[in-house]
Amino acid sequence: MIFDFKKEYKELYRPQNSPEIISVPAMKFLAVQGAGDPNEREGNYSKALAALYAVAYTLKMSCKGAYRIEGFFEYVVPPLEGFWWQEGVQGVDLENKASFSWISVLRVPDFISQKDVDWAVAAASAKKKTDFSEVKYWELEEGLCVQMTHVGPFDTERDSLDLMERFLLEEGYAEDFAPGRMHHEIYLSDIRKVSPVKWKTVLRHPVRPK
Template identity: 60%
Template sequence: MIFDLKKEYKEYYRPKNKPEIINIPSFNYIAVRGKGNPNEEDGSYQQAIQVLYAVVYTLKMSYKTDYQIKGFYQFVVPPLEGFWWQENVDYLHKENFNWISVIRLPDFITKKDFDWAVKRATIKKKIDCSKAEFFTFEEGLCVQMMHQGSFDDEINTVEIMNQFLQEKGYRNDFNKSRLHHEIYLSDARKNAPEKWKTVIRHPICKIDKK
């Protein structure tokens, strides 16, 4: 059976349509950092996604090459994810978005395996994959919720999450290393916006009552 992170770890990838608090441990990712409007045709964000998939599919198909990864098992490519922030928040100006686009790696993938895949993908796919990095990140305590619909309507889901935090005695805890996080479970090219499913996750902490 091919291993599927979404099915094995539903608590991370299939939250309910209402807020929940969860602790997210450390995971390894393929990551590409950048800035700009994600909707810009052939812009830096679209190019970053090409790099992510080039590297992850190289790892996925590595068992058909001379390079053998220790502990390898076949896996479904995990969903695309993104960490997002703006220095001066203004969602109408998407060109000011900073982002880290990521795809989670299976646990058996090492930095050595990653480096091999970057070099091979650059040669085989004929695209520059040098911006890809082996990214280890622990989110810690978070609130998350499933959002269904257009990305432009996420504010409605975020408001529900914020109200939930107030009721439970928590607050958002954004900083340079704790960011707005989205996990994309739908193919936007094949589904209407009203059917898109996106996990929204925010870092949180307890409210200090002193």
């Protein structure tokens, strides 16, 4: 059976439509860091996603070629994720997208190493005749967080974020933004095929007990 992160870790990828506290373990990612409006046509963000997927599928399909990854098993490429922040802003200002900095990521299985990512970047770059060296191997342990699934367009996320903030006040927690602890989104819907009113996005913020 092909391993699917969404099915094996439902607490991380299928949270409720209401806030909950969760401890997020250490994970491995492919990551590209950049800045600017994600909606800009052919901008930095769209180029970052193209690079991420090129390297991700090179790793996934490595079993078909000569390169061997120790401990490899077949898996589904997980949903796209993004970490977002803005200078001088606690959380995010959704109305000022041009000021975003971001790290776009795709999770990889724990058997993937820095060496494997280096190989995949080189292999994908050669195959596509494009420089994908901006794709990096990244490890992160988010720790204690609040999360929920937001249903609807990205521009209405503030409704869910406000709900999360009220929940934290009631439960005795506070948001805990810091380097490495950012506004986090996981994109569960293919926005090319699904109506915006049905988009599902996991929203996750770092927290600490008051």
